[in-house]
Amino acid sequence: MNGDSGERVVTRRNALQMGAGLGVTSLAGCLGFFTNDQNVEIPPLSEFRGSGTLVEGRPAPGGTSIEDLPDLSGDLALYIGGGEGGIYYEFVEMLQEIYPDFTVHPNDNDSASLAQTIVEEVEAGAAQADVFWSIDASSLGFVADNDAYDPLSDTAVDSVANDQFVGDDNAWAGVAGRARSVPYNTEELNESDIPSTVQEFPSTDALQGSMGWAPTYGAFKSFVTAMRLIEGEDATRNWLSDMKEAGTERHGNEYAVSQAVANGSLAAGFANHYYAMRVKNQQSDAPIDLAFTEGDAGALINVAGTLKVKGTQRGELVDDFVRHLLSSEAQEYFATISFAYPMIDGVEPVGGLPTIDELNPPDIDLAKLSNLEPTLNLMDEAGVSG
Amino acid sequence: MTIREQVSRTVDRGTDGDDSAVDVGLTLLAAAIAAVLVLPLTWLVVDAAGLGVRAFELAVAPKSIDVLVRSVALVAVVTGASVLLGVPLAVLTVQGEIPFPRFWTVLAALPLAVPSYLGAFAFVSAFGPQGELADLLAPLGIESIPSVYGFAGAAFVLTLYTYPYVFLTTRAALLSFDGSLVEAARTLNTGRWEAFRRITFPQILPGITAGALLVALYALSDFGTPNIMRVEVFTQFIYARHVFARDYAALLSLQLLTVSAIILAIESRLGVDESGAYESSSHRGSIGLELGAWRYPALLLPIVVSLLAIVLPIAIFGMWLTTGGPGYQVGRLTFSWEYGVNSAYVAVLAAAVSVLVALPIAIASVTADSRLAALANRVPYVGYATPGVVLALALLSFTLDVFPAIYKTVPLLVFAYVVRFMPQAIGSIRTSTLQVDRQLVEAAHTLGRSRLNTFRTVTLPLILPGVAAGAALVFLTTMKELPATLMLRPLGFETLVTFIWRVEETGLYGQAAVPALVLICISGLSMAVIVAQEGR
DSSP: OTTTTOOOOOHHHHHHHHHGGHHHHHHHHHHHHHHHHOOOOOOOOGGGOOOOOTTOOOOOOOOOOOOOOOOOOOEEEEEESSSSSHHHHHHHOOOOOOOTTEEEEHHHHHHOHHHHHHHHHHHHTOOOOOOOEESSSSHHHHHHHTEEEEEOHHHHTTTTOGGGBBBBOOEEEEEEEEEEEEETTTTTTHHHHHSSGGGGGOOOOOGTTEEETTTTTTTHHHHHHHHHHHOOOOHHHHHHHHHTTOOOEOOOHHHHHHHHHTSSSSSSOOOOHHHHHHHHHOOOOEEEEEEESSSSGOOEEEEEEEEEETSOOOOOHHHHHHHHTTSHHHHHHHHSOOBOOOSSSTTOOOTTOOTTTTSOOOOOOGGGGGGGGGHHHHHHTTTTTO | OOOHHHHHHHHHOOOSTTHHHHHHHHHHHHHHHHHHHHHHHHHHHHHHTTTHHHHHHHTTTTHHHHHHHHHHHHHHHHHHHHHHHHHHHHHHHHSSOOOHHHHHHHHHGGGGGHHHHHHHHHHHHHSTTTHHHHHGGGGTTTTOOOOOOOOHHHHHHHHHHHHHHHHHHHHHHHSSSHHHHHHHHHHTOOHHHHIIIIHHHHHEEEEEEEEHHHHHHHHHHHHHHHHHTTOOOHHHHHHHHTTTTHHHHHHHHHHHHHHHHHHHHHHHHOOOOTTTTTTTSSSSSSOOOGGGGHHHHHHHHHHHHHIIIIIHHHHHHHHHHHHHHOHHHHSOOOOOOHHHHHHHHHHHEEEEEEEEHHHHHHHHHTTTTOOOHHHHHHHHHHHSSSSSSHHHHHHHHHEEEETTTGOOOOHHHHHHHHHHHHHHHHHHHHHHHHTTTTHHHHHHHHOOOOOOHHHIIIIIIHHHHHHHHHHHHHHHHHHHHOOHHHSSSSTTTTOOOHHHHHHHTTGGGGGGHHHHHHHHHHHHHHHHHHHHHOOO
């Protein structure tokens, strides 16, 4: 517990609170400082769970409960990636309700912009955020590569089950995963019809003229970037134009792809795994299931994760905050509300998905996915504009 | 000749009077303040210059040209539509011989009291996909409605909230021109339309042009509406790129400023001969339009406009207040009154600083009679005409490169507000200073009072209403300012406006009800201040 919160040096990140000096939080903070006794009450597990057919009847999650973690108290400045900001931020609000002395000051924008901002601010000596919660590993990698982070403590990252989801030097820790997948219509295809590598897709007869993708979507570009890193530029360009020639249908986003698969207008598609889960959670008998390729870009797992911004005076609080995001309650929350892959042992993914250990993701450095420009050029050349 | 010599010569020329030492001091102070206020904008040039030759390539790149054309087209459409809506409404309320003319006048001016981004927000939630209207129609089997997003939607919303500029200026022109001229023309058997075209129209043209200029500058600089309606115009483009392509954003900002300057130049070139335009007379617009029975159907125009512009947003926000509003996805944002306190806190600071800075400039411009003082009075209006997103970008860039200690701090935010809104304070202090009888001041001097003492005991009490009105205007406009607040606020410093913005971005609309209604009230109050001031 951060008992020394009243004695910290005044930094810019403290100074910003002076702006809010007339605010209610400061008053609450002062009272909290004098009594130094938070009235902590952790809500029942059901509060952390989503609803719907896929979620019912799940076992209690394992891992470390919030009850066993140090209390959070003080102010925390958070840059939060906006993509799923609504979902993530709701969890932050729950934490603030649990800990009356804990206040988060958020700024949301898209993750790539926030990463750029952090690097510029750290270089100018004007850092604003204590912690960065990004929706993808590439923006975390960008901040890490530009030396704008402080390492997280070992205790904070220990519970992440897979080393691939922790940055080098503890630069960042994954908190929720999403896998590339192949949603397919179970009335049109069997799982065995889906090849085990994406390279075979264009030449698979069963898939001719019946596939869909959403090339403007960020996750699709990450997927193509991964393929470029693994297979090289020429192979990737060829694959894209072959897929296009095979009549792959363009959609606006991957939820639309998954819906088209479920209603039978597509036999299969490329999409992040959770879109099929959303379709199924609303309509449990929808004829849609997921296949995963093996060891190639089609099986890429990307993560949302957190990073400690360089020079923060609240490093200890950041570590404790990250531990809360990796608690059994938080992981259950991400798994059942956004259908993300949990990052800790003891929490199962929703809806009979294979566990993360059973997946076979390619062995690449997720941080390298931030180099998008060659990918976009390549997509243009293949006539598949992002 | 060096600049310094030029300046001192100008000062000498302008201040031949007895109290030149004090006047020079005052004038130099005013000039220095004015210079500091426009200084940050020069950083845009530094940023864009970093691009070198690429600056030219980027400026003429297809993407930049697209944005330019779209921005200019939006300005043109909104300005044209505002004239088509504002002029008939002005003619109707002044000459239409309608019942309760005052009521209809207030009704037609009222959309000005809703910040256009709130209007856009309400329209998107009402008519957007999954909006309130779609929900109402769904049971009837209507599954999709045309999208409100895009150019047409933005033009529609902007027109709805900016036409009152044309309405008010045209009305003022109609009220002040000599109705007996029209009567004379009618006596000479000129047709009603012919009389309007040949007599009335030329007389009110300066009024229409003045209103159209305000509309054009507003449409060009507005940030919230194009963003919410997803139209890529200058402001939207700059905001989307300011983080990762600062130099490009600076270049676009300079292009945007150039377009503003061109609009101003066109207006001054049109320069309609105003000599005969505002001839006041005893016939204060008393000429009737003789609409006959048509006067009642004609009232549908102000009714429909105000239903859309006023009733709809208030109804939507009010509905969210009672029902909690729609949540389009999982997630939650909790409103706290602390945000309102924060808004008021920076607005009070901005008002106080603005008045302190505006006082010497306004007084110098009235009393010093020098060219420099006149210039110092005019220069701050550059800040007023600068789009908020451009000023914010310049300040972000300047502080990151040169002055990181104040990057995204409350003082920087207040500085931005002062640059943007202080001219309102100069205007109202200047007006009241002009009304002070110079002889009173002379008399105080003759009686041996010092200059400062005279100011404190004679001038200040007399101009206090003007100072108060100026402070109120700065306070109220700061409360609802969007782009600079969004870009320059310290992390964690949430205000009513930034909270509404987050709610809009995440699609969790319900929580915006309270701050949106508070902002509409505040905006209404600022209109009341302006009206009260003009009534004096």
